[in-house]
Amino acid sequence: MSDLLLSLQITALGMGLVFGAILLLWLTMVLLTLFTADAPLSEGDASVSPAPVPVSETGYKLQAAAIAVAIALAEQDLSSAHPLPEPPTAIVSAWQLGMRTSQRSEKGNFRRH
Amino acid sequence: MSDLLLSLQITALGMGLVFGAILLLWLTMVLLTLFTADAPLSEGDASVSPAPVPVSETGYKLQAAAIAVAIALAEQDLSSAHPLPEPPTAIVSAWQLGMRTSQRSEKGNFRRH
Amino acid sequence: MSDLLLSLQITALGMGLVFGAILLLWLTMVLLTLFTADAPLSEGDASVSPAPVPVSETGYKLQAAAIAVAIALAEQDLSSAHPLPEPPTAIVSAWQLGMRTSQRSEKGNFRRH
Amino acid sequence: MDLKLLLPELLKGFSHFTIGNAVMIFAALILIYLAVFKEIEPVLLLPIGFGCLLANIPLAGMTAAEGMSKVLYDAGIKTELFPLLIFIGVGAMIDFSPLLAQPRMVLLGAAGQFGIFGTLILAILLGFPLNQAASIGVIGAIDGPTSIFVATKLAPELLAPIAVAAYSYMSLIPIIQPPLMRLLTTKKERTIQMEYAPKPISKRTLIFFPVVLTLVVGLLVPEATPLISMLMLGNLLKVSGVVDRLSKAAENEIINIATLFLGLAIGSTMSAASFLNLDTGKIMILGLFAFALDTVAGLLFGKLMCAISGGKINPLIGAAGISAFPMAGRLAAKTANDEDPNNFILMHAMGANTAGQLGSVIAGGILLSIVSKMLGIG
Amino acid sequence: MDLKLLLPELLKGFSHFTIGNAVMIFAALILIYLAVFKEIEPVLLLPIGFGCLLANIPLAGMTAAEGMSKVLYDAGIKTELFPLLIFIGVGAMIDFSPLLAQPRMVLLGAAGQFGIFGTLILAILLGFPLNQAASIGVIGAIDGPTSIFVATKLAPELLAPIAVAAYSYMSLIPIIQPPLMRLLTTKKERTIQMEYAPKPISKRTLIFFPVVLTLVVGLLVPEATPLISMLMLGNLLKVSGVVDRLSKAAENEIINIATLFLGLAIGSTMSAASFLNLDTGKIMILGLFAFALDTVAGLLFGKLMCAISGGKINPLIGAAGISAFPMAGRLAAKTANDEDPNNFILMHAMGANTAGQLGSVIAGGILLSIVSKMLGIG
Amino acid sequence: MDLKLLLPELLKGFSHFTIGNAVMIFAALILIYLAVFKEIEPVLLLPIGFGCLLANIPLAGMTAAEGMSKVLYDAGIKTELFPLLIFIGVGAMIDFSPLLAQPRMVLLGAAGQFGIFGTLILAILLGFPLNQAASIGVIGAIDGPTSIFVATKLAPELLAPIAVAAYSYMSLIPIIQPPLMRLLTTKKERTIQMEYAPKPISKRTLIFFPVVLTLVVGLLVPEATPLISMLMLGNLLKVSGVVDRLSKAAENEIINIATLFLGLAIGSTMSAASFLNLDTGKIMILGLFAFALDTVAGLLFGKLMCAISGGKINPLIGAAGISAFPMAGRLAAKTANDEDPNNFILMHAMGANTAGQLGSVIAGGILLSIVSKMLGIG
Numbered sequence A, B, C: 001m002s003d004l005l006l007s008l009q010i011t012a013l014g015m016g017l018v019f020g021a022i023l024l025l026w027l028t029m030v031l032l033t034l035f036t037a038d039a040p041l042s043e044g045d046a047s048v049s050p051a052p053v054p055v056s057e058t059g060y061k062l063q064a065a066a067i068a069v070a071i072a073l074a075e076q077d078l079s080s081a082h083p084l085p086e087p088p089t090a091i092v093s094a095w096q097l098g099m100r101t102s103q104r105s106e107k108g109n110f111r112r113h
Numbered sequence D, E, F: 001m002d003l004k005l006l007l008p009e010l011l012k013g014f015s016h017f018t019i020g021n022a023v024m025i026f027a028a029l030i031l032i033y034l035a036v037f038k039e040i041e042p043v044l045l046l047p048i049g050f051g052c053l054l055a056n057i058p059l060a061g062m063t064a065a066e067g068m069s070k071v072l073y074d075a076g077i078k079t080e081l082f083p084l085l086i087f088i089g090v091g092a093m094i095d096f097s098p099l100l101a102q103p104r105m106v107l108l109g110a111a112g113q114f115g116i117f118g119t120l121i122l123a124i125l126l127g128f129p130l131n132q133a134a135s136i137g138v139i140g141a142i143d144g145p146t147s148i149f150v151a152t153k154l155a156p157e158l159l160a161p162i163a164v165a166a167y168s169y170m171s172l173i174p175i176i177q178p179p180l181m182r183l184l185t186t187k188k189e190r191t192i193q194m195e196y197a198p199k200p201i202s203k204r205t206l207i208f209f210p211v212v213l214t215l216v217v218g219l220l221v222p223e224a225t226p227l228i229s230m231l232m233l234g235n236l237l238k239v240s241g242v243v244d245r246l247s248k249a250a251e252n253e254i255i256n257i258a259t260l261f262l263g264l265a266i267g268s269t270m271s272a273a274s275f276l277n278l279d280t281g282k283i284m285i286l287g288l289f290a291f292a293l294d295t296v297a298g299l300l301f302g303k304l305m306c307a308i309s310g311g312k313i314n315p316l317i318g319a320a321g322i323s324a325f326p327m328a329g330r331l332a333a334k335t336a337n338d339e340d341p342n343n344f345i346l347m348h349a350m351g352a353n354t355a356g357q358l359g360s361v362i363a364g365g366i367l368l369s370i371v372s373k374m375l376g377i378g
């Protein structure tokens, strides 16, 4: 049972350190965004900023798809479900499309408020 | 002369083994196509199946050339000679074009039968 | 001071050898252009010869820019200053554009003579 | 040349073939099948499967002293070069702006590492020595290169089953997570809509982030430096915008070649002797346990944050904190969207997901640090 | 610094220059000339020629212990990594569907290997020891990486002339083969039209083929495993369709870099001392003999198949069974087409040609196996 | 596990952190800042800065025996492979036709090397031993790979400051050169227009040039062979037009990967112990001196040629002979153009600039030859 005790100690220590490190990371990020935001991009730019980082062909296809979806959404009601196509491999960061549909629909939500 | 004898033995043995291995390969291929063909693509698909495996830029140019040739062939008589352009380097698999012209002309031949 | 003397000797010897090697290189180049020029390209081709050696995307952009500049130049007076945009990184050979503007303007100069 | 002596020579491939080889080749075929026909992490499982196939063809010499597999193993696994090169490419593909726009999301990256330690406890109970138990636990980082990096340091003899478990289950995330999500959250919780009004992130912030993060994590957890620094180097190459050549090389040539060679080299360690034992089976089960435990811990922490925030945080994003980037993030968003077609939490889920990526690397480094110290190998 | 001592130092490049260097530089210039102006296998002969040039500049140190050529040689030739990496790329470029649609074509890939053994006999008669004779014979595989792989194992001292012969003659195929084709076949034979009504090949067949082939050949001829498995790995990456990143890396980055370095490293072994001797001349002649013998054997076997099939098989496709992929296949089709503009046998010729590629690798492995056993180095 | 023993373990990253580390990390941040925000040679200074950062995180192990930085250093710097691979890529990007069209421009490539030797004299006077003084002098080659190659051979302990000086000042050329240009030339001289009526350069000339140059320079200065030959190999791959695959690999994959790894490996040598001393400061100052001296010598030689030619040569192109390809060439043309918007001397300046590139490599080889001989290590 000394082994179990040891592993429990490792767990307590390990998770404690992970949370500690993450909290410090939070602090770092808050300070970082605070001190480096004096020359912010406009809101439109900021929301576009991930766009120049599309990944691989699939990324481009998703961008094309995003444009197509955006046009389609502008023409029809927002109540229908939004397609979230699966990426072919896990290497691909595939959320570009979703980001746009999300923003699009939130604007829709805001209007209703 | 023992050297010569030795090399003759190697030749007999070697060519025997090569033929043996190739015969086994034949058997393997027959069995393989038999057991994996239960979900065959349609004839049109099958003849196109090599197409998604074009090689390098030249491959794409040859595909484009193939389409151009196919159109030209459809408009004129089949009696003229078919061009078989040389590939720029030996690494390139250049027979995509020829395959199509071949199939095209065989259909022509069948019509005449 | 023997160190200084030594370094002066190295300098004399080194620069002497550099100039010697460069002179030999000059001779080599003269002989080379003499003996390999029997199948020269036409003047137009020669001036274009660097063009198939554009470097990286920027190179292509500069080519496009060069064409745009050439058209603009043909439509307006040559007295205005020519833009020489900075290349984004030092790896890029950026002088393709300048070369063309240079040649373009020299033709202009010749006309005035 | 005596023909009687010839026959054994001719059939040496078959005469050296063992039951173990047959079983491992069957395993290799399964890996290849899953990769090709089920598209389960094909970029890694296909080379691993093929490498395993080669390692079990008797006398082929691929894994011998001068064989290709051995050369690749020594060049990139023993030196830990391949996982680090892959991380340069991954870094060039990650976008940290959703996380930087909502820094508190970073907390979700901590909870999703509990599976590492829970699995370690279980592995100890099952009789694994500490170095092996820790390597098995790190499957719970749910991040391939981290698992491979830590396992190479602590228990290289378990590299193959750990890598296979890590990558197999990573692709099974869409099967493993949704039942747990529905089990642990109420419909009301899943339909919580989250407002997305991020503060704009300046380009400067995006550039400083990888540099500062490398320094902070490097000083806190030196053992995590190789992993976190290569991830951040890739990201810096990308966001700086001044070295397109290098960031394209990172996310194409470098990651592709390293991935292919890494897979072949890992697969080549899957000899019958080293792979066919009870431990491998235990590791596969423990790996599944690690994935489930991570998800549960993430969801419970998400529910805690939901309660603390007065119901403003959808607990589903907790499940995205396990890493498994970018699938877990998309899956959380999809689950919320399935429940309510008007509910879009993708940006929040991706923030939690990138936090999980960071948390995984940090947890891997912390585990490496503690265990190395205890074993006196640090 | 005494100026009298300086002059010899200044002219050391010239004073160490030997007649042998001059001859080898002349040879290097010929190789570069053939590559650039005659486009004879430029991707290999240009780097080989340039590497040879560098190896014969006295005191340049490229081939010294720490020189670049030596580093590349040790990294990729000694370990046999470069030919294997090239094969991954070649595999990603080969399409086996014409062969799978007409499996009997595979027989033609066996006959076209006779040149290997015929040349071995001749080399033994010319006094070469067995290991060298076998390495020279494998020029008759008419496949660069196979020749280099086998020669590296059996007689690395002959690597350069063997590689140069293999690649030079491969480009001279359009000059070597047609006269033999016309000599050994009748006009009637050459105008035989072959029906092409292939059974459709499913994607599944294309995917299983490289895996099954690796297993079958690997178990039959373990020595052929490295070559055949890398060829099949490249093919599997391509046909699986799920790892585009990897198959593109294989047929671009990996093959290009390996080819450039392989050429430089092989060229660097062409020092006057090791290259300028009667053996090199003999090897060049034996290589030409190997090519001719392969073609003759292939054609004769084609005629046999023609006879057996009752005149349904055009014997020209036998000449495509020698490998030299894909030139020999195209050449056979062109010769038939020249004879009769309505005769198209390209698909059959390409089937025989890919069979020749497989047969070459198998024959190379069998030769390696037999000779290693006899020399007691297996 | 005693918690009293834990705290030091937890804070080991901080407790091992020295003032030296802090200073070096500050230096690393400056390098990264210059690279990203001032775009000063970002492809090299960004990786160097990041490598320096990593080398100064205590206990991170990147530079330890098995660490990634050490692996890269041994693979590519110790063997001199990385600078040579970069030169293959650079060669594929250089166009020698402006130089071949005006061969006398090659003279300007000799004068611009005076800074190498002038700096060597000064370094000797400052007390550096000969091997170090020569390595510092070669900063005056104003060509990164040449500086790194020579420094690796003669004084690897100074590699980092030399590389940083070479690349930093190379980007500061637009700040360093123009004041000197205006100081040393009259307005009348700067407005000299040069006729550009080049003789046409045949493709054959362009193809023979790299081969002949390799031979001539190789025989004259064997020590320059590795550098000049790789530059010429890259150029030959490009101008031959028959090996597109290889020339594209050279100017993309090969140069990009080598550059990234070279930068990281050089940066990793920037430990506080080896970098933070008076020598580094002296080297930075001597490097600046080398750049200025090169420019002055080039301009004075330009004025000499101007006088000899009867005022037909614009002395500004002398400043382009220092190498720093292609910036110095563009800068000379721009300065002339600023003075008179109708004055275009870019083609002449680029001719002088490529001559400077050749002159730099030759001078580096000559220096290596002389110094190796004197130190008895040749």
Ligand code: NA
Binding pocket: D112, D113, D140, D141, D142, D143, D294, D321, D322, D323, D324, D356, D359, D360
């Ligand atoms: Na995790």
Ligand code: NA
Binding pocket: E112, E113, E140, E141, E142, E143, E294, E321, E322, E323, E324, E356, E359, E360
């Ligand atoms: Na063959």
Ligand code: NA
Binding pocket: F112, F113, F140, F141, F142, F143, F294, F321, F322, F323, F324, F356, F359, F360
């Ligand atoms: Na210089």
